[in-house]
Amino acid sequence: MAARPADTPRGRVPRAEREQQMLDAAVLVFSRRGFHHANMDEIAELSGVSKPMVYAYLGTKEELFIACLRRESARLVAGLAAAADPTLPPDQQLWRGLKGFFEFVGAHRDGWSVLYRQARTQQPFSVEVAAMRESVVEVITDRLDAALRLEGRQVKPDDLTAMALTLVGASESLADWLADHPDEDPGRTATRLMNAVWLGADQLMRGVSWRPPA
Amino acid sequence: MAARPADTPRGRVPRAEREQQMLDAAVLVFSRRGFHHANMDEIAELSGVSKPMVYAYLGTKEELFIACLRRESARLVAGLAAAADPTLPPDQQLWRGLKGFFEFVGAHRDGWSVLYRQARTQQPFSVEVAAMRESVVEVITDRLDAALRLEGRQVKPDDLTAMALTLVGASESLADWLADHPDEDPGRTATRLMNAVWLGADQLMRGVSWRPPA
Known part of the structure; x- marks a missing residue:
């Protein structure tokens, strides 16, 4: 079947696909306008449906924003999980995870x-962001645990959690910076963080630096 | 002069001292109740002055909250600056800075x-938190630069900023965790972060670990 013409009747587009179109439009509008100034008319227009249909499918503006957050966070978590191939050496797993994350942000x-920073600084969305952050911390904790076990080591749960929190906090901090610096390459940001957390400042200060695999 | 009796007339207490008492009371009330549920009557009562005097000295509830934030952040920055004795080796400077920070949080x-998390997740305070965070990043960038120069090395400004952002992001992330875990010792949290960023995960995975100076 050829690409669907723009004037295909609404009924022809499956619900799931229609929802994704609405979410694409909503992410764009929320990003451009911010939550408070975004309006549902623009979102409806961009997704090519009526405003009542947006409400019927995805609820209020607040519910729609939360749906956007959830989709973006699910994509991010899936990306992280896919990046970390457990057959690779631990530094390459970490590198791929970080690179995937910073490329996503870039x-x-x-x-x-707008989505993440805005959501983090506004209730009730900050609760949602805290939950998605926790699931990322869990994924990373599990990955670290698996990598350490492969090396024949076992680390206390609190130590693993602290390591995952270090990575997540440092990554968020650098992601904000990356989002503000269009000239920065996401791979470069990932390398900076590898140098900080993989090699450690001690090595860095001796002039040793970590390089991505060729 | 002996300790001032509780019934000293208001006029006898110097303005600066009175303001500090109001701020002490405000931090306590904001912490216990949260910004929205805190009320000025309770703050006035706890500082032993009338509500109009609180307004006259420190302004609206919003201005008072910002004054609290500024005082706490100034204390934190002063603590960090004092902790980092430039005559010590770099790892001990970092250790003292981190330990000072986590002890402050502990x-x-x-x-x-309440102050930091609440402020970070609510406009207009999030702007204030972003500014205080930037000043912490600057202090750390300067310290790293000084430490590297002492070792005869010079690093590009962006690399220094990225390292400082890594430290700050990781520290915030672990501080939130510390605040939620009353059993965790602040020195232990600082050691965890030293292990992550000073030694690097590579060393950690080999079982090497960093220990605080005796």
Whole structure:
């Protein structure tokens, strides 16, 4: 079947696909306008449906914003999980995870700035962001645990959690910076963090630096 | 002069001292109640002055909250600056800075949870928090630069900023965790972060670990 013409009747587009179109439009509008100034008319228009249909499918503006947050965070978590191939050496797993994350942020600078920062600094969305952050911390904790076990080591749960929190906090901090610096390459940001957390400041100060695999 | 009796007339207490008492009371009330549920009557009562005097000295509830934030952040920055004795080796400077920070958070768990987290997740305070965070990043960038120069090395400004952002992001992340875990010792948290960023994960995975100076 050829690409669907723009005037295809609504009924022809499956619900799931229609929802994704609405979410694409909503992410764009929330990113450009911010939550408070975004309006549902623009979102409806961009997704090519009526405003009542947006409400019927995805609820109020607040519910729609939360749906955007959830989709973006699910994409991010899936990306992290896919990046970390457990057959690779631990530094390469970490490198791929970080690179995947910073590329995600680099490709969605507006989305990161507005969706994540905005959500983090506004109730009730901050609760949602805290939950998605926790699931990322869990994924990373599990990965670290698996990598250490492969090396024949076992680390106390609190130590693993602290390590994952260090990585997540440092990554968020650098992601905000990356979102503000369009000239910065996401791979470069990932390398900076590898140098900080993989090698450690001690090595860095001796002039040793970590390089991505060729 | 002996300690001032509780019934000293208001006029006898110098303005600066009176303001500090009001701020002490405000931090406590904001911490216990949260910004929205805190009320000025309770703050006035706790500082032993009338409500109009609180307004006259420190302005609206919003201005008072910002004054609290500024005082706490100034204390924190002063603490960090004092901790980092430039004559010490770099790892000990970092250790003292981190230990000072986590002890600050450990001693003011409520203050950190409510003032910082609350402020970070609510406009217009989030702007204020972003500014105080930037000043911390600057202090750390300068310290890193000084430490590297002492070792005869010079690093590009962006690399220094990225390292400082890594430290600050990781520290915030662990501070939130520390605030939620009353059993965790602040020195232990500082050691965890030293292990992550000073030694690097590579060393950690080999079982090497950093220990605080005796």
